[in-house]
Amino acid sequence: MTTAPRPGGESRRPPTTPASRPAINVLVRTTRTTTLVPDRxxxxxxxxxxxxxxxxxxxxxxxxxxxxATRDAGGRLWFEPSALATLARIQRLRAALPLNYASMGLxxxxxxxxxxxxxALRRSNAGSSRSDESWI
Structure with missing residues (x-):
């Protein structure tokens, strides 16, 4: 639902609620300003x-x-870069399924x-040269 166009041709959309918001596949914003410590x-x-x-x-x-995450001597948390993908996965699952965070681990x-x-199945099928099996 859009409203009348603005004077520059742009249309203004009403704010969406979390329930009416379309599904987003990628929830991780990447920035060039992220600073990595020497061990990444x-x-x-x-x-x-x-x-x-x-x-x-x-x-x-x-x-x-x-x-x-790991803690350093000062008690600060440090994460591998893959933690961003894990957090995005948690957000997607939380938005798609009515689960609490404790059951999210399972x-x-x-x-x-x-x-x-x-x-493992792909690797075993790649090593197999039999063409008589068809998974149609």
């Missing part, structure tokens, strides 16, 4: 900023075991296991 880890602030999440929510995900584990099994 990201700090809590950089991960929170790039994922669009509040730092307290990222800390909660770490406490629930949904995202891996879903993530199951999805990871499915991916491993699919990869």
């Amino acid at each position: 880890r990201l700090g809590l602030d950089a991960v929170a900023r790039d994922s669009g999440l509040h730092p307290d929510l990222v800390r909660r995900f770490v406490a629930l075991g949904l995202v891996d 879903v993530l584990d199951l999805l990871d296991r499915i991916s491993e099994l699919e990869d």
